[in-house]
Amino acid sequence: MEAIDLDEHWNEIRRRAHAIVAREPALLTLLNQTVLDRQSFAECLTYRLTRKLVNHAASIDVLHETFMEAFMHEPKILQQVACDMNAVYERDPACPDVLTPLLYFKGFQAIVCYRVGHHLWNSGRHEFALYLQSLISETFAVDIHPAAQIGCGILLDHATGFVAGETSVVEDNVSILHEVTLGGTGKDRGDRHPKVRSGVLLGAGAKILGNVEIGEGAKVGAGSVVLKPVPPHTSVAGVPAQIIGKTKDVSPALGMCHDLDD
Template identity: 80%
Template structure:
């Protein structure tokens, strides 16, 4: 992950919020509560995301404290989140700026929540991590086990129906469309979920099952079912998926030709 200037990122978010309020005054309450009345990027994220989750029964005070604790004790989460915001802005043609994912994109919002649940899992607060996972699923229709390992620069586009199991790994700079499953193949235990390497593009509805590897810079076509390893820098498609060609670009996650 390239180093991100969080102060500059926070300044850009505030400037964009001020522009939106000037253009669309009816959104002033939302922008004040989310951005302009907040004192930091961490507080901004906390206010926006916890208020999405609280509609499903969690205490707003408890969620607020947990989010702020995670950001304070693990500052790298903020860099990961900023990296995800930039990825959405750079790769999604429907995203006009870095603030939009925070305000409106449930894929990004679900990733923020996952990062908090992953922090809780690592500090041995596993019951609360699983509780947060259930809230994420109910709120965003995204089900990511808190033990899954997800790097940054992730675009979770549309997001509805995305599933990642307990031992799934997603490296940096990966783009994922809706209804993608990174799942197991049965009731086996241990290391049983896919490993997605950097630069990969996973098309809508792709199902990747078992402890298989999707090689760096590869692309999985929409609706494909992957049951075995995919080499780096190839395109696969079909049920079951087969290699249909070599990639002409080094990073299909950025190219987004799915």
């Protein structure tokens, strides 16, 4: 992952917020509370997301402290988040700037919250990580186990219904549409979930089941059910999924072209 200048990233977010307020005064309160009254990128993320997650079972103060502590003790999370913001901006034609995902896109918001939960899991706070997972699921309709390993540069587009099991691995620069499942099969424990390599594009509704590898730069068609490994730079589709051909793009995730006629 190429390092991002977080100071410049934060300044760009603030510039965008000022521009939005100038165009649309009705959003003044939202932008002040989320961005313009915040002192840092970490505080901005914390303020926006904890207020979405809070319910009667956890105080806002507990969630706020948890998020800020995670960002402080594991600074690479902010790098990953900035990388995700750039990925959404670069790959989603509905995204006009890097601020929009933070304000409105629940896929991005869910990934940020997962990253805090993953930090908790790795710190041995499994119970609280699982509790945060349940809040994320209830709030965003996205269910990612906190032990799952997800890289940066992730576009989780629309996001509704996305599921990633405990031993799932998603490498850097992957694009995932809504209703994708990275699930297990049967009731065996241990390493039982998919491994998605870098540059992969997973179409809407794709179900990838079991400890199978989706090779680097592969493409999985919408609605497919994948039960066997997918070779690198290969397009698959169908139920069960079959090889359609080779991908034209080295990294389909970046191009976002869902055409399987390669």
